[in-house]
Amino acid sequence: MKEAGKKKKWINTLKFFAAYLVAAWTFLQFVDWVLNRYNISPHWVDILLWFFIGISPSLLIYLYHQERLSKRILKLREKIIIPLNVILLVIALYFGFGNSDLGATTKNISYENEAGELETKTITKEEFRVGIPIYGFKQIVKDSTTDWMRYGIGKLLYEDLLQNKNLSPEFDYLTNTTTKIREASLFYDLYVDGSYQKTGDTYEITTHVRKANNGKSIKKQKFTGPDFMKLLDDISIFITSEAGFVENNNTINYIDLPINEFISNSLPALEAYANSDYTRAYDIDKSFALAYLEQAKRNTVYNRGKLETQDIIDKAFSLKNDLPLQKQLEVYIQRSLAYERYDEAEKQVKLQLEVDPTNEFYNSVLFAIYGETKNTESYIETAEKLFDDDPNAYSGLNLTEAAMVNGEEDRIIEALKAYEIIQPAISALKIEPLILKGDIKEARSVFEEYKLSNPDNSNRNRAYDSIFDYLKDSKPKIEDLRQFVGTYRSEQNELVLEYWIEKDRLVEFVKNQNMDIMVPAGPNAIGGGFIQNTTFYSKLVKDNNGKIIGLMSYQFNWNNTSQRLYYKIDNHILAANQAFEKQDLKLADSLYSIAIEQNPKHSYLKNISAHIKYISSNSTDSIQLQNKRYAGDYGPRKFWIENDKFYYKRKGESSELVKVELLPISQNRYMDLTRLGTLMEFVEDSSGKLASKAYSYVVGEELRFEWEFLNNDEAVNYFLKDD
16 A cells, blocks of 8 residues: 555656646747747757756656645755755856846947948847868879869868858868868867769769767768859858748848959969968959958068058959948958057947957957057956857967966866867967976977877978987076067068066067067077977077178978078167158168167168268159159069159069169169168170179078179079060
8 A cells, every 4th residue: 555655656746747848948948939929048048958958857756745844844954955956057047147248149349430430230249150171182083273172172162151140160171081070070070071063064962060079971962063152152041040040030131242342253373362472362353352451461460561551452442332341341440450550440449359358360350459559468358258159279278378478388288188188189278388487398308299190290390309418408488588688670571579577588579460478499590380280499699799781580380491580779770760761861861870770780771871961962763764664564574753762663474572662872872671681783784784783681590791693593683674
């Protein structure tokens, strides 16, 4: 009889519990509808689901003993279990959802349009967008004419999907399945790739949406037709749908421009764009606004030359209405940077970061502005928020750099442990933090392990080979790094490096890029960088008296090394440069005399001084006549007069130099303020025909410091004037 009573109680308990589950599920469905209808955070459904599941132990106890408990007769076990269940559930929900946005999935952004009028736009918050990486597409049948599409398809899809603020697309040049899974599974649930071929005039592109953790195809579709750009639009719709968003009345509808309207209809131009040859892209298609914008970004980041960058971004600005709204706003930001209106750029960037908090371009600009002002605290605050909002490779590297700059390498080492389990190669990010911490033995162990696992990365390893060779017998000391403090200017372009000591480490800021740290690599050398990307090694250049002339810097890429001399800018040079910029030529002349005396190896100082003396002793009219005589085309070189100024640009089939203003230093020699290590000379050949010659200031390993006319199979620097 007693057993029958227990059985009946359990049956009644399970009936009530089943009713509870049905009611809970119905309620969750209703809540989900309400949240979608009014654009409220879907996290509430997850919270309620786990609440209903988590409270089940207490509910089962109550249902089984409801007769007694309804009379408020509680035994000790129930006084302990039920409150403990509630407390543990609340704690679990807090840690699980405490940092989640539980408000609306959208927000309103106000901004001034071109007419100065205030506009408001509703967008999906970053947290509620679906992140989806897009990788390379495999070519089924080898065809050199469409080989560029291996990466071009993904890159163009990325640009198209950026219009939809329900998504956070990314693009990477990956084709190996194992690598795709390894990279995507760190931060995403899905990734996109596929295959393609061209048969006659017909393109066939098979697109897969795959599970990030195993590469299994969840959904695939073949797109066939003669219009390549139309197929990309169709694929974008397919990806959007399979990523979990179907446009309906309850979802914000973003303007989706056809891809050929804001990119290009020219396949040769698209091929150049996909290969990141943006100058060739807009040379083929003069209305290719996006190519102008991307080249302007590149010029700014690498400080190639203000005049060239301003010309390019002005072209993008004139075509900006062809671009999606986000890209139009990027044009505004880039134009402010090109004309060095940093306050305006910062204001524009911070507004756009409200729309796209994880956008790489916007954050890179903001990090560069922090570097200009040495605002290291804001650097790490922004980097932390960026990584919390969107943990990926880009945000992770920025956070690592910011943490090292701020002396918080322990946090990075600890944070990397969780990701090392999934991706062992990420351990290499610990090398610099471990060196800063003073754990040289462990840092070297990680480095040697990385070298064994990545035998093809020997070139980028060179910087750390030097660092560890030095640290083997030497202990890093802050005194070794103080000699590097100061400002350095490249002889090849307008790039400026600045070093200062902060929190017992040497901080490096590359103009228009960001802050990082450098570690000792020799008694007069420093090095660093992420071994998976690019590494650096720089050594001081000194004269016979031990005075620092500058830095000889080496950048180690995957399969090549670039070398560059940076002149050190002391206070004498800085004062002279400032007077020259203000066109106070008399003061500038006297200050350059002092600067030359203090820095005799800085060849370009003598050229600026010669320019000041030459224009002061010759009339404007005579100089204009001189410029007119030399203006014209000399093979790939073009010299012209614009607004009474003399300009030069070289553009060949395989290389292109930036536009520069030439400043006369004699009757036939000119310098420019972009490439300090170059002189242009005009001469007559034996027939009396004009020719242009370029001289380079060669330093080299022997530190010879000489002007040389280099004219050989590798560098042609002599061209006759065209007829």
